[in-house]
Amino acid sequence: MTYTVEELVIDDSFIAYCTRSNAADIARWDDYLLKHPETLITIEEARKLVLGLRYMLQKKQNELSATDDSPEHALYVASGKNIASTGEPAARPRRGLGWKKWTAVAACLLLLVTSGIYLPYRPRKSATPISTAAKTNTGSGETAQSQPGEHKTIFLPDSTKVMLNAGSRLLVSPGFGKQNRNVYLTGEALFEVAHNKVLPFIVHVAQYKIKAVGTRFNVKAYTNDRYSETSLLEGKVQILLPQGKNDIVYKTLQVNQKFVMNIPDSMTTNVAAKPEVVPLSYHDSNQNIETAWVSNLLIFENQPLSEIKNILERAYNVTIHITNNDVAHYHYTATFQQEAIEEVLKALQLSYSFSYKKEGNQITIYK
Amino acid sequence: MVLIDSWYTAFRAKLQAIACHFGYSIQEAEDIVHQFFLDLLQKSIPDAIQNPEAWLVTAFKRRLIDLHRSQQRKGNYLEIESFNLPSTQEIIEKLETDAALINHIASAYKKLPARFRRVIYMKYYQGYSTEKIVALTGLTHQTVYNNLSKGIQHLRQHLKKDAVLERLVNFVLCLLP
Structure with a gap:
C-alpha cells in the first residue's frame, strides 16, 4: 500500500519524519521509501508541504486566524507587534546559518515561555493579588459583587454554585428558582448549574444569553474587554443571540468548545460583532487557560500588553496606564501564581523591555 | 569510515x-x-x-x-x-529567505474554509496529534481526519495554481562535491 500526498502530510509519524524528531519514525519512512522507491516524488512534495506549512504558520502567526478572517481574535491572532516576530532580520541570501537561526528562534520562544512558568513562587511582598471571600448565599432579586483583587463564591437558591472572578457583578432575577432561573452577569464567573429540566438556567450578558439545564461553564463578559467568551467544561449549553424581539439558538456548544464574540468598539464603528466557536486553549493536559483564574493562576498566551493590563488591573486592584502604543502591542506568554504586581511587571520586562513607575495603586508604563 | x-x-x-x-x-x-x-x-x-x-x-x-x-x-x-x-536544511533556508514564498503559502492557507484552517493550525502550528485535536475540539476522529485531508487537498490546489512548490524545487544547489 502506498500513500497519497494528503495522507502523508496529515500523518503524525510522517510529520515527525519530516522534522527529524523521532528516530523510529525516520526509520519507518526510510524503510517505506526503500520498498516503494516509486513514491519518491510524492514523499518529496509531502515533505515540502509539511515544512512549508509549519514554517509559514510560525512566521505569520500574528496575521492568521485559524477560524475566521477577523484580525482581532486573541487566541490565534494578534494585531501589531509580537515578540516572536520582532527582531527577525529581513530576508537575506546567506547559506549555512539556517539551522543556527532556526535554533535561536526556538530558544528565544522557549525562553519567553519558561521565563514566566518557572518563576519561583515566592511569597508576595505587597498586596495579595487575589483574596477569596467566604462563601455566601445570594437570594432572588439580590446582587452579588466581587471587588478588584477578590474572588467570591456564592450559592443561589437552587444550589447552583457560582465563582465570581475579580471585579464582577451578578444580579439574580426576582423570580429566581420559582418562575425562572435568570441571572445577569458583568465580569467573569464559573457556573456549576444545578440540574433542573423544567426551569432552564439562563445567564444574560451584554450581547447574548447562555442557556443551560445542568452543567459547568465559564462566562467572561467584562465591559472593558474586547471579547466576551463562554467556555463549556461539562454538559451542554446553548448560545442565544437576539433577533428582533426573540432569541435564536446560534450554537449548542460541545464540551471543550468556546463561544467568542468580539465587542464592537465605539471608536471603530466599522467593526461589527462577530460570533465564532473555537476550541478551548490548554496550558497543559490538566489546565485550560479559560478557567485558570479559579486556581489563582494568571496565564498569558501570546497576549498583547493592552489585554494583559485589564487582567492585572482586576487581579491586583491597580490602575495601569500605558503611554506608548508600541508597548501596548507587545505580546507576552507567561504564567504567574503568587507573584506581587512588581514581580509580574519585572518578569514581563525581561521578555520584552519597557519602563514603569508605580505610585500607590497607579502604574504608568512607558517605553 | x-x-x-x-x-x-x-x-x-x-x-x-x-x-x-x-x-x-x-x-x-x-x-x-x-x-x-x-x-x-x-x-x-x-x-x-x-x-x-x-x-x-x-x-x-x-x-x-x-x-x-x-x-x-x-x-x-x-x-x-x-x-x-533539496535537503531539509535547504528547504528551511529557502523558506527563511524567500518572503514572497511564505506569502504565497499564507495566501493559499487564508483561502481555506475556517473548519480546515482550524485543524491545520492545530496540527502544524500547535503541533497537536490528530487524537489530541479530537479531544480538544470535541469533533469526531473522522471529521478531524476529513477536515485535515480536504484542507491539505485544497491547499495543494491553490499552491499548484501559483506553482509555489516548484519554487521550492527549482533553486540551484550550490554545494558541489
Whole structure:
C-alpha cells in the first residue's frame, strides 16, 4: 500500500519524519521509501508541504486566524507587534546559518515561555493579588459583587454554585428558582448549574444569553474587554443571540468548545460583532487557560500588553496606564501564581523591555 | 569510515529512490548505491561538509550521469543534471529567505474554509496529534481526519495554481562535491 500526498502530510509519524524528531519514525519512512522507491516524488512534495506549512504558520502567526478572517481574535491572532516576530532580520541570501537561526528562534520562544512558568513562587511582598471571600448565599432579586483583587463564591437558591472572578457583578432575577432561573452577569464567573429540566438556567450578558439545564461553564463578559467568551467544561449549553424581539439558538456548544464574540468598539464603528466557536486553549493536559483564574493562576498566551493590563488591573486592584502604543502591542506568554504586581511587571520586562513607575495603586508604563 | 556508515544509514533510501526514479530496478538501484558508498570509502572526503544530504545527492547524481555516459543507458544527462531534491536544511533556508514564498503559502492557507484552517493550525502550528485535536475540539476522529485531508487537498490546489512548490524545487544547489 502506498500513500497519497494528503495522507502523508496529515500523518503524525510522517510529520515527525519530516522534522527529524523521532528516530523510529525516520526509520519507518526510510524503510517505506526503500520498498516503494516509486513514491519518491510524492514523499518529496509531502515533505515540502509539511515544512512549508509549519514554517509559514510560525512566521505569520500574528496575521492568521485559524477560524475566521477577523484580525482581532486573541487566541490565534494578534494585531501589531509580537515578540516572536520582532527582531527577525529581513530576508537575506546567506547559506549555512539556517539551522543556527532556526535554533535561536526556538530558544528565544522557549525562553519567553519558561521565563514566566518557572518563576519561583515566592511569597508576595505587597498586596495579595487575589483574596477569596467566604462563601455566601445570594437570594432572588439580590446582587452579588466581587471587588478588584477578590474572588467570591456564592450559592443561589437552587444550589447552583457560582465563582465570581475579580471585579464582577451578578444580579439574580426576582423570580429566581420559582418562575425562572435568570441571572445577569458583568465580569467573569464559573457556573456549576444545578440540574433542573423544567426551569432552564439562563445567564444574560451584554450581547447574548447562555442557556443551560445542568452543567459547568465559564462566562467572561467584562465591559472593558474586547471579547466576551463562554467556555463549556461539562454538559451542554446553548448560545442565544437576539433577533428582533426573540432569541435564536446560534450554537449548542460541545464540551471543550468556546463561544467568542468580539465587542464592537465605539471608536471603530466599522467593526461589527462577530460570533465564532473555537476550541478551548490548554496550558497543559490538566489546565485550560479559560478557567485558570479559579486556581489563582494568571496565564498569558501570546497576549498583547493592552489585554494583559485589564487582567492585572482586576487581579491586583491597580490602575495601569500605558503611554506608548508600541508597548501596548507587545505580546507576552507567561504564567504567574503568587507573584506581587512588581514581580509580574519585572518578569514581563525581561521578555520584552519597557519602563514603569508605580505610585500607590497607579502604574504608568512607558517605553 | 564511521561517517560514511552513518551517511549510508541516513540517506540510502533516498538515493536508491532517486536511481529508481531514473528507470533502474530496485535491485539495480541497490547495487548502484552500494557501489557508490564503497567508492566513497576509498576517497578522501572534504572536511567541512555542512550539508551531507545535499552533498551526497549531488555526488550520486554525478554517479548516475557517469553510468549513463558509460552506456548503461538509464536516465538522461540533462534530466539528471536538472533534477533537484533539496535537503531539509535547504528547504528551511529557502523558506527563511524567500518572503514572497511564505506569502504565497499564507495566501493559499487564508483561502481555506475556517473548519480546515482550524485543524491545520492545530496540527502544524500547535503541533497537536490528530487524537489530541479530537479531544480538544470535541469533533469526531473522522471529521478531524476529513477536515485535515480536504484542507491539505485544497491547499495543494491553490499552491499548484501559483506553482509555489516548484519554487521550492527549482533553486540551484550550490554545494558541489
